[in-house]
Each structure stands twice: as C-alpha cells, then as structure tokens.
Amino acid sequence: MTTHAQPRTRWPELGHAGGLVLLELLLHGAQSRVRLAENVGLSRASLSRIARELLDLGLVVEGDVELRESRGRPPETLHLRPEAAHFLGVKLTGDTLYAVVTDLSARVVEQRAVPLPSRGVDTVVALLTEVAADLSAGATAPVAIGICLAGDVLRSGPDLVVRRSSFLGWNEDVPLAALVGPATGLPVTVSNDVHALTAAHHWFGSGVAYEPLVVYGLGAGIGSGVVVGGELLEGAHGRTGRIGHLRVGGTGRVCENGHDDCVHSFVTIPSIEFNAGVAPGDYATALRRARAGEARAVDAFRRAAFALGGIIAESVNAFDPQMVSVMGEGRDMLDIAPQELRRALLEYLEQGDVDEVRIERPPFDFSLYARGAAVSAMRALLAG
Amino acid sequence: MTTHAQPRTRWPELGHAGGLVLLELLLHGAQSRVRLAENVGLSRASLSRIARELLDLGLVVEGDVELRESRGRPPETLHLRPEAAHFLGVKLTGDTLYAVVTDLSARVVEQRAVPLPSRGVDTVVALLTEVAADLSAGATAPVAIGICLAGDVLRSGPDLVVRRSSFLGWNEDVPLAALVGPATGLPVTVSNDVHALTAAHHWFGSGVAYEPLVVYGLGAGIGSGVVVGGELLEGAHGRTGRIGHLRVGGTGRVCENGHDDCVHSFVTIPSIEFNAGVAPGDYATALRRARAGEARAVDAFRRAAFALGGIIAESVNAFDPQMVSVMGEGRDMLDIAPQELRRALLEYLEQGDVDEVRIERPPFDFSLYARGAAVSAMRALLAG
DNA sequence: ACATTTTGTTCCACGCTGGCACAAAATGAC
DNA sequence: GTCATTTTGTGCCAGCGTGGAACAAAATGT
Known part of the structure; x- marks a missing residue:
C-alpha cells in the first residue's frame, strides 16, 4: 500500500x-x-x-x-x-584499501582508495571501521559489508577466516568477519578476491545465464572462480580454482614454489615483466614494447598467452563450462597473441572441442574487485 | 500400520x-x-x-x-x-554387457556378463531389453534401470544422449534412455561410467561424508567424477573431470590426440603395457615383471604413478576436495611406486598442502561400475 | 512408588501455496 | 458505442506440510 x-x-x-x-x-x-x-x-x-x-x-x-x-x-x-539499499565492498591489497558503495543493481555510487599505514591486523580493522563509518554518513549508508583479498578464506564454523595472507604479512589465521562485524554493527562477508569478482560477474556481468562459469583474474597473481548450480564452488578449505601451477614447458620466471616452467612463470604481471626484460613494476613498458613488435617483449606475451590457454584448457576439461571469462589488469596477452592461446587449446583439448569453448574478455576495471565484494555481501543477504 | x-x-x-x-x-x-x-x-x-x-x-x-x-x-x-526394492545396473563395454541387480543398500544380488554379438545400437538395445526381462522374472525384479559406459552422456532436454561413443562404434548421438525406457517399461538413467562409480562411492562407499569428493577410474582410459554439494558435477555437456591430457613431460605411448607426454601416455593400461614393453593386452605380465623388480616394467609404473600424482594435484588445485579416491583395475602404480606419486604432489602442489591431501585406495571390483549404474538409477528416483 | 529423563505420537495453529472466481484493462468485431 | 475476447492482477479459500506443545510411553535412579 x-x-x-x-x-x-x-x-x-x-x-x-x-x-x-x-x-x-x-x-x-x-x-x-x-x-x-x-x-x-x-x-x-x-x-x-x-x-x-x-x-x-x-x-x-x-x-x-x-x-x-x-x-x-x-x-x-x-x-x-x-x-533502495546500498552495500559496501572492499578490496584489500598490500598497500591500499579500495572501497566502493554500490546500490542494489551493483552500480558504484561511491569510491575511495585509502593507503594502508601499516599491514597489522589491528590497523586494517581500524581503517575498515573508519571507512565504513565515513561512508555510512551520507544518503547511501550501506546495509552490509563485503571484503575481499587475494588469499584463501576458510569457513570455520560460522566464522570467515583469512588464512595466512602472505602479501599482508599475516602469519596467523585472522577471523576478519568476526573482527569487523561488531566494530561496524553490520553483517560482514569475507571472500577471495577472484571469487568475489566471479560472483559479481555471474550476477551482473555478461556471465549471467552461463553455467558452469569459470572466471580468471590475471594480475600480480592468477586466481579463478567457478560457479556451478548458481553457487560459487567453495571447496573443503575455500581453495578452489588454484590452477596456476600447471607445468607448460619452456623457461620463465621462477615462481614462489621454485618452478620456472609453470603457468605462474609466464602469466602473472611480474613474470611478463621479467620475461620481457623490463624493470620490475614496469609492466607498461613491456606492453608498449610488445605492441611495437619488439621481439623479446612479444615473446613474453606469447608465452603468457600459451600458458593461459593451457590452464583454460584444464578448467574446460575439469568443469565443462559454458563460458570462460578472462578478467584482471594483466590480460593483454589476449590481444597481443590470440593465436598462441588457440594453439594451447588445440594442444590440451580434444580436437573437436576447441571451437565449442567460449572465451570472453569482459570490460574490466580494478574497482570491480571491490564491487565484487559488495555483491558477495548482497548475495549473502539474499541467500539467507 | x-x-x-x-x-x-x-x-x-x-x-x-x-x-x-x-x-x-x-x-x-x-x-x-x-x-x-x-x-x-x-x-x-x-x-x-x-x-x-x-x-x-x-x-x-x-x-x-x-x-x-x-x-x-x-x-x-x-x-x-x-x-524392499531392487535396481538393475549395466556397464557397457566394447564386447560385453555387465549387468547386476542390487537391493536398496546397493548390495549385488544378481550378476550377469553377456557378450555383445555386435555393437549396433539396435543389437545393444535388444540385448538390454532381453537382460532386463530375464532379471525381472525372479523375486528381485528391478524398479529402475541404470546404464553406464565410458563416454560422454549429454542431457538434451529430458533425454539422456550418448555422444559418439568410439569404443562402441556409434558415430551419432544415441538417445539410449529414450530407446530402452519404452522397451522395458522402467525408468532409465544413462551416465558416464566413472560418474556412476563416483555416485556409488559417495553414497555407499568410504566416500560418504567427504565433500568435495574426487574419484578416479583407471583402466583402459582415465576418467574422473566429482561430487560437490551432494551432487555430481555434470557440466554444460556432461563432460566434467576429463583431466587426462595434462602434459607431464617425458616420453610415453602416443595417445589418441597425438601426445606422447600427457597423462594418458603413462597412466592407462595400454600405455603401461607399451611403456613396459609387453604385448598389448598383457597387463598381467607387466605387473608381474614390475613386482619382480625388472627395470623397464618398474619404470613404466613409476612414470604412471608420477603422472597420476600430477592429475591428482590438478584436481586438488581445482576442486579443493576432502578426499581423492583412486579406483579401477589399473591402479597398481599406487602400490608399486607410491613415492613417485608423492614426488608429483610435491612438484605440482604448494608445499604446505601436500600432507593435507587425503588419497584413498578403496576396494575395487569391475562389477562396481554396473553397481554404480544401479545406484545412479536409485539416486534419480530419490531425487525426483 | 515416584520423580526424572528421553523418546514417540497426537493435536492443532500457522504459513505458504495454488486453484478458482472475479475484477480490471486493453483490443477487435459489429 | 457496445459487447465479446484476451490477458493481467487480486481476493478468497481449501489443502498441505510444518513445528510447537501437550501428552503417552519406556527406561533409570532415588
């Protein structure tokens, strides 16, 4: 009425x-x-x-x-x-806290990027609380909070626990939701960053209606998320979709496990920089050189594309998805060497299936991670 | 009352x-x-x-x-x-139709192995109908039929369709359920053989209570099934868990895709025979020689174990399972070269996780495939 | 014998659902 | 313009499954 x-x-x-x-x-x-x-x-x-x-x-x-x-x-x-309702989404990186407020349609209506003064748990929780309070003042006060980060998030009973996060220097499991919830008075969801991105892409992006759906997040690392039956795969310990250590042959940058021939050695931004022979952190130069046709840079991207094709083939074999979406700030190999990706698919898939694999390259922006966290919070409310 | x-x-x-x-x-x-x-x-x-x-x-x-x-x-x-109720389960191979009747607890109460006179669709359907009629005569008349085979089974609308089955020589998609159902007057379920094995192991075997659960079926080929959220992963085209073409390095038997360094090249029974230097079909000799310590045979099994470890690692990375169960008549590499399997896990997994992976070797018998088909039929009735 | 504890059953109110009938709002035929 | 037709939206009501509460049943302990 x-x-x-x-x-x-x-x-x-x-x-x-x-x-x-x-x-x-x-x-x-x-x-x-x-x-x-x-x-x-x-x-x-x-x-x-x-x-x-x-x-x-x-x-x-x-x-x-x-x-x-x-x-x-x-x-x-x-x-x-x-x-009618707004949600706060946060993506934590090693040095910055990215926050967005979205409405019910997942449109971003507020945005912040706050440097982390330190990586201590207390500092991060305090900063999160502060940002939440700040963004609760206006007309778009959020009704729930979602936090995501590059790492494993375990479900331990009702708590969502961040497992030893290397880039934040957290050596212990941190019950982040249980810390932030009482401090802000709002329901809190914590998830892996690519899982959050996946949820958002499945609900609001072009991933709608595709199932199973596999989403890759390419950047400083490699992550992936899988949606099956309307639900994100969580696994026994929240560690699904970690497909980055497939060995693809060749020699690249040594990954943290000591491999020089695994997907990490070729696909991540640091690996592309290393393999292209530019200074660490100077991805832009590697990209520019590759576009200019400089041999070593082009080769780095070609090998990245081939390795990416390898893991895409693996996930197609494992999950039989209707769609594979490649996202993240480090996916330029798709444009630079698409034929290498196809070559890898031919190599790793059964012949007849190659043309049935649908790979898309949706629009991407780094704020989509934070938006994904907001969507995860929304999803938790709708589900429960 | x-x-x-x-x-x-x-x-x-x-x-x-x-x-x-x-x-x-x-x-x-x-x-x-x-x-x-x-x-x-x-x-x-x-x-x-x-x-x-x-x-x-x-x-x-x-x-x-x-x-x-x-x-x-x-x-x-x-x-x-x-x-209180019985179920007919059938496993189709290239030359034989294995049939079992199980009760509600999945115990096998009747068993048949009927040679296929030919591989034509009509012949197979007629034989299935005949076997069903034969087994419906006694006190253990089944209330539903499950059929499984090594191949892709697509869900096309309400129909279950067998996709071009190479070993049966079926070049077209065959709506097996729609053919057998009317002929027998019973509800019919059709599924991939390892998927059926997986369902049975999840319900009645030691796989109970583990989730996610990954099951491998090793034999003439490699198959795997995954249970998540109480349901078998079906994928977009019923082709989940086909993880056999991972490249693991080395040189083995050339697989049907032309690879000589993929998991198929080392793990399947024909590959082990080839790599061990025995006649095709003479797996028993390869096994005996390996147990006697003959170098070439041992090496074949070691490489099989290493390759198996590689795909197990891949599925752990992809699905984060609580348990991995290795079944099938061709899993002797587990006994002969367990250290090679562990070496592969160390190679392909992140260090800390190796000891958290639980791998089991449940009792296996070839009739478990047919039993799995019966369980799939049971499951379909309980679900719907 | 009687209180206590735990299990199994009956009774009943509640909530959600869908079928049905009917109202509402448009089009098309005359 | 009137009336049949078609499709949508809503109020009413019976039916179904559910869980809470009270009660009966079957054991143990005092």
Whole structure:
C-alpha cells in the first residue's frame, strides 16, 4: 500500500520466495508479474502477494505499463529500485584499501582508495571501521559489508577466516568477519578476491545465464572462480580454482614454489615483466614494447598467452563450462597473441572441442574487485 | 500400520522429506527418530509422520531397541529394508554387457556378463531389453534401470544422449534412455561410467561424508567424477573431470590426440603395457615383471604413478576436495611406486598442502561400475 | 512408588501455496 | 458505442506440510 521512497538502512527479512523474485529481477531486469511467476516457478497468486510485500518494502517499483502488440490487459512491469539499499565492498591489497558503495543493481555510487599505514591486523580493522563509518554518513549508508583479498578464506564454523595472507604479512589465521562485524554493527562477508569478482560477474556481468562459469583474474597473481548450480564452488578449505601451477614447458620466471616452467612463470604481471626484460613494476613498458613488435617483449606475451590457454584448457576439461571469462589488469596477452592461446587449446583439448569453448574478455576495471565484494555481501543477504 | 513384507515392483511417490530421510539412512545407517530429525533438519513431529509412511510402504523397518547408558526411554532405531526394492545396473563395454541387480543398500544380488554379438545400437538395445526381462522374472525384479559406459552422456532436454561413443562404434548421438525406457517399461538413467562409480562411492562407499569428493577410474582410459554439494558435477555437456591430457613431460605411448607426454601416455593400461614393453593386452605380465623388480616394467609404473600424482594435484588445485579416491583395475602404480606419486604432489602442489591431501585406495571390483549404474538409477528416483 | 529423563505420537495453529472466481484493462468485431 | 475476447492482477479459500506443545510411553535412579 505505502511506498517508501527512502533508502533502507537495514535489510529486511525476506522469505525464500521474496529473495527468489528479487534475484530474478537482478538477473534478468524488469519483468511483468506473470513472467516472473513463470521464471521463479510460482503461481500468479503467490507472486502477487510477494510483489505487494516488496513494493511495500520499497525494494521494487511498478514501472510503466508495457504496450503489447497482442490483445489483453497490458502487463505492469516490476522494476528493481536500485537506490533502495546500498552495500559496501572492499578490496584489500598490500598497500591500499579500495572501497566502493554500490546500490542494489551493483552500480558504484561511491569510491575511495585509502593507503594502508601499516599491514597489522589491528590497523586494517581500524581503517575498515573508519571507512565504513565515513561512508555510512551520507544518503547511501550501506546495509552490509563485503571484503575481499587475494588469499584463501576458510569457513570455520560460522566464522570467515583469512588464512595466512602472505602479501599482508599475516602469519596467523585472522577471523576478519568476526573482527569487523561488531566494530561496524553490520553483517560482514569475507571472500577471495577472484571469487568475489566471479560472483559479481555471474550476477551482473555478461556471465549471467552461463553455467558452469569459470572466471580468471590475471594480475600480480592468477586466481579463478567457478560457479556451478548458481553457487560459487567453495571447496573443503575455500581453495578452489588454484590452477596456476600447471607445468607448460619452456623457461620463465621462477615462481614462489621454485618452478620456472609453470603457468605462474609466464602469466602473472611480474613474470611478463621479467620475461620481457623490463624493470620490475614496469609492466607498461613491456606492453608498449610488445605492441611495437619488439621481439623479446612479444615473446613474453606469447608465452603468457600459451600458458593461459593451457590452464583454460584444464578448467574446460575439469568443469565443462559454458563460458570462460578472462578478467584482471594483466590480460593483454589476449590481444597481443590470440593465436598462441588457440594453439594451447588445440594442444590440451580434444580436437573437436576447441571451437565449442567460449572465451570472453569482459570490460574490466580494478574497482570491480571491490564491487565484487559488495555483491558477495548482497548475495549473502539474499541467500539467507 | 500394516507392514508389507514383499519387495516392491514399483517405486512409490515419495515427498521431498521422505526421500531425505531415506537418503540419510542410506548414507549413515540405522538411526533413531530423534537423530534422524536432527540430521535432516525436521521436527520430531514431522519425522514421526514420515517414518510411519515409510514403514507402511515397507521401505523401512523398526529395529531392536537400542540400549543406552543414559536414562530416559531408549530410542527405537529405524533400519532401511534393503530387500524392499531392487535396481538393475549395466556397464557397457566394447564386447560385453555387465549387468547386476542390487537391493536398496546397493548390495549385488544378481550378476550377469553377456557378450555383445555386435555393437549396433539396435543389437545393444535388444540385448538390454532381453537382460532386463530375464532379471525381472525372479523375486528381485528391478524398479529402475541404470546404464553406464565410458563416454560422454549429454542431457538434451529430458533425454539422456550418448555422444559418439568410439569404443562402441556409434558415430551419432544415441538417445539410449529414450530407446530402452519404452522397451522395458522402467525408468532409465544413462551416465558416464566413472560418474556412476563416483555416485556409488559417495553414497555407499568410504566416500560418504567427504565433500568435495574426487574419484578416479583407471583402466583402459582415465576418467574422473566429482561430487560437490551432494551432487555430481555434470557440466554444460556432461563432460566434467576429463583431466587426462595434462602434459607431464617425458616420453610415453602416443595417445589418441597425438601426445606422447600427457597423462594418458603413462597412466592407462595400454600405455603401461607399451611403456613396459609387453604385448598389448598383457597387463598381467607387466605387473608381474614390475613386482619382480625388472627395470623397464618398474619404470613404466613409476612414470604412471608420477603422472597420476600430477592429475591428482590438478584436481586438488581445482576442486579443493576432502578426499581423492583412486579406483579401477589399473591402479597398481599406487602400490608399486607410491613415492613417485608423492614426488608429483610435491612438484605440482604448494608445499604446505601436500600432507593435507587425503588419497584413498578403496576396494575395487569391475562389477562396481554396473553397481554404480544401479545406484545412479536409485539416486534419480530419490531425487525426483 | 515416584520423580526424572528421553523418546514417540497426537493435536492443532500457522504459513505458504495454488486453484478458482472475479475484477480490471486493453483490443477487435459489429 | 457496445459487447465479446484476451490477458493481467487480486481476493478468497481449501489443502498441505510444518513445528510447537501437550501428552503417552519406556527406561533409570532415588
């Protein structure tokens, strides 16, 4: 009956079916009640009830009457009201805390990049709390927090625990969610960064509707996430998709395990820099030289593309995905040496399958990691 | 009220909760009502109703009163009544049709091995129908049929389609379930053989309670199956777990893709025979020579163990399983060269993780494939 | 004999669901 | 313009499965 025009400061308790309807709207956009009912498998009667509830909560609004070519009463389309709730997403790196606030449609409405004064757990938690408080002041106060970082996140009972994070120098398991939750008073989700990216890509990116879906995050390291049955694979210890130590032959940069011929030795940004013969951290130069056709740089990217093709083939063999999405700031080998990637697929896959593998290169921006964390928080609320 | 002592000839329609209780009994054995209620997440009241229904259907019986040390009324344990229903499982190879009939506890009560007169689709379907009719005569008439074979099984709409099976010489997709179902009048499930083995091992073998679970089937080829979230990974085209073309270095038998350094080149029985220098088909001699310490045979098994370690490492990296089970008639490298397997794990995994990987070698018999098919049929009934 | 503890069962209210009938809002035929 | 037709949205109601509460049952301990 009443329609609340203000954003919510707390996430309401939704029934299972309510969450389902919202999810359907998130995934496939505005729809009429009848189509929604079909898609989530409910009767029109039930859907009418739920729509009423969501309208009253202000999570959904009635859109324009859709003009149809056929006869009959025109359907009233239901739209998500994106500004109804906001979520804080954080990506932690070794030196910076990237924070975004997104709305219900995962659009970024606020953004921060705060340098880390130190890597101590206390410092990080304090900084997180401060940023959360800062971003809770305005009209887009978040209702939940998602945090992601490059590392293993274990589920230990109800707690989400960060396992010894090398780049943060945390030698012990850190129950990050249990520390940040009470400090901010908001529900907190912690996840691996590429897993978060994967969730966001599956829900809001072009990865919608592909299942299984495999997402790669290429950058300082290699990560991957897999969605099967609408859920992110978590594994026994939150360590799925760590496919970076496949040996592909050749000689490259020595990885932290002491290999000089594994995927890490060729695909990561530090490896490309090393193999291209530029100074550590000077990826831009390696890229420029490769584009100019300089032999050594081109070769570094070609070998990166071949190695990437190797692990893509492995994940195709393992997961049989409908789509493989390559993301991250270090995926330029896709443009520079696509034929090498294809060569690797031919090498590692059974012949007939190569053309059935769908690989995409969605738009990428580093803030997508933080956005992914926000989406993970959103997902946790919709699921539970 | 009434207890039917006879085996069922048709599977009853069970509610969702009823299937859940039965599943719990299958997985963890006899239990009291209260424990069952806790384990499946129902109230005692609801569980009492369901237990009554299952008792009336004759699927479950009340066992002895369990004597407890503590005070209070002793619980009445519920047991599965294994003879209440039977299932036909078939494993198809290039020359033989292996059939078993199992009861509800997956115990094999009948067994057949019928030579295939020819590999034509019609012949196979006719033979399947004949075997089904033969085994339906006795007191253990099956209520459903499961068929498995070494190949890809696609789900095309409601149909289960066998994709061009090389060893059967089927060049086209064959809708095997749609052919056998009407001919026998029973519900039919078709699956990959190692997937069927995996399902059975997860439900009835030592793989119970491990999740994710990865199962390898080593024999004429290599297959693997993965269970995540209680479900077998199916993938987009029923082709998950095909991890056999990883390149591990060295030189072995040339596989069908033209590689001489991939896992197939070392792990399959034909490869071991070739690499050991014995006649094709004479695996027994290779095994005997290796056990006697003959250098070339030992080397073949060592390289097989190393290659196996490589793919096990890959699946650990990909799926983060709690348990890896190695099955199949060609897994002797586990005994002959265990240190080579460990060396491969050290090579392909991150150091700290090697000791956390749990690898088991459950009892194996070739009839387990057919049993697995029967279990797949059972699972389909419980799920739907 | 009686309190205590734990299990199994019956009763009943609650919530969610879908079928049905009906209202609402458009088009098309006349 | 009126009326049949078509499709959408909603109110009503019976049905189903569920869990809480009370109670019966079967053991132990005092």
